[in-house]
Amino acid sequence: MEEIPGVIRTIPLNYYIFLSTALFVIGIVGVMVRRNALIIFMSIELMLNAVNLLLTAFSSYRSDPAGQVFVFFIMAVAAAEVTVGLAIIVMIYRNTRSVDVGILNRLKW
């Protein structure tokens, strides 16, 4: 057992919860405000990273490695998701000549 890292001694865990909540909310606002499909996709990445930070903080504060392994798997799944998602966006651009999600509103019906 080594010394407890300084940030765990001085910063309460609540601050990490607030930080990742704020990052998650910024991602949600980004999804709702923008119409560019690429920016919406980046906002989703931002939300994923907020969750990653929360998992890592809990894992470090509890000194339980399972949380950090989960973060590793989330990163792997995010990489796979990005390849497929960007391929879909390229296909949308090829068919409609724009990446505006408003054009795709007929997918609702």
Place this chain on the structure above:
Amino acid sequence: MADKIFYFLTFLSLISAMLVIFSRNPVHSVLYLILTFFCLSGHYILLNAQFLAAVNIIVYAGAIMVLFLFVIMFLNLREDTEPRKGMAAKLAAVVSGGLLLLIMVAALRTADMSTLNNPASFDSQIGLVENLGRVLFTDFLLPFELASVLFLVAMVGAVMLGKREAGERNF
């Protein structure tokens, strides 16, 4: 010292995350998102999770954001081509997001997390490569192998989607 670095990184990551969603040029958004990822890597280092910090930079800032940049330059997106949403929709989005933040903060403000940390059995070395590798190859061996199958499926899916088909409408 560590708390000053924490506050600085928090400030920088929130500012750059806001700039990601509010900057007009998609290339600037990507660059600010890379800055956000570097800030989060700094947080991981503060939390003594060195492996995740390295993987975050390599996978997110390295691979994923280069893919985004490649697609943006491939599609030749400019800032003047994006249609804007109306002011009412933007205001509604910001208000609903702010309400969610308010509810989460109000619900978690008084939560007592101090019992989570047990100093007697605390091990600060769990985030290092050696420990995480041991856990990954003993307890999480099956998910680790399944992740490779997932990558294969994603690769086949990306090639399938990106391929030009005969009956497809191409301008």
